[in-house]
Amino acid sequence: MALYEHVFLARQDVSNTQVETLTKEFTDVIEQGGGKVTKNEYWGVKSLAYKIKKSRKAHFSLLNIDAPPAAVAEMERRMGLSPEILRFLTVKVEEHETEPSVMMRKGDRDERGDRGDRGGFGGRGGFGGRGGGGGFRGDRDGDRRPGGGGGFRGDREGGSTFRARPPRDGDRPPRPPREGSAPTTGSEE
Numbered sequence: 381m382a383l384y385e386h387v388f389l390a391r392q393d394v395s396n397t398q399v400e401t402l403t404k405e406f407t408d409v410i411e412q413g414g415g416k417v418t419k420n421e422y423w424g425v426k427s428l429a430y431k432i433k434k435s436r437k438a439h440f441s442l443l444n445i446d447a448p449p450a451a452v453a454e455m456e457r458r459m460g461l462s463p464e465i466l467r468f469l470t471v472k473v474e475e476h477e478t479e480p481s482v483m484m485r486k487g488d489r490d491e492r493g494d495r496g497d498r499g500g501f502g503g504r505g506g507f508g509g510r511g512g513g514g515g516f517r518g519d520r521d522g523d524r525r526p527g528g529g530g531g532f533r534g535d536r537e538g539g540s541t542f543r544a545r546p547p548r549d550g551d552r553p554p555r556p557p558r559e560g561s562a563p564t565t566g567s568e569e
Contacts, residue, residue: 381446381447381448382472383444383445383476384445384446384452384471385443385445385471386443386445386452386468386469386470387440387443387469388402388406388440388468389428389441389466390466391433391435391466392425392437392438392439394439398464399439399441400422402465403441403443406443406458406459409458413455414448415445415446416445416446417443417445417446418445418446418476419444419476420441420442421442421481422440423481424439424440425438425440426438432466433466435466438466438467442481444477445470446476452470
């Protein structure tokens with residue numbers, strides 16, 4: 381028999397007990413086909429990256445399956461017919477994980493901490509600047525690092541990183557400045 385990891389998404393408007401019933405129903409299909417479900421995890425209601433069948437959220441559930449391919453195919457066929465199932469994915473694996481899946485490992489998130497030391501969008505000085513930080517402005521009171529908090533700011537030393545492309549054949553010459561406007565700096569000839 382082959383080993384599979386199977387994840388399915390159920391509509392948001394079904395209850396937790398209905399999701400458990402669906403899981404039991406699909407487990408029975410696997411057992412009737414000569415296999416067994418070694419692990420069952422309910423991950424909860426999570427937001428989807430995009431709408432699926434008019435749903436923005438879904439119930440996520442994982443099954444670790446040890447069954448012949450025919451039993452898995454029958455389970456997938458029934459999932460495809462079920463109006464409560466939005467999507468499913470079955471992946472053949474070499475061996476099952478014995479520990480909880482990544483989605484269930486809350487302890488790992490606590491050990492990693494706030495992620496505030498990484499910078500970027502969610503760290504200090506990023507767009508979400510929880511630990512104080514620059515965001516788009518470098519003048520916030522909570523800046524802890526020299527030179528501001530980081531993130532995207534136009535006040536960096538060294539000027540712009542914009543570089544004009546070299547002219548090609550057929551390009552028009554640069555426009556002359558408008559009357560009454562200040563002369564521009566940069567790539568003037």
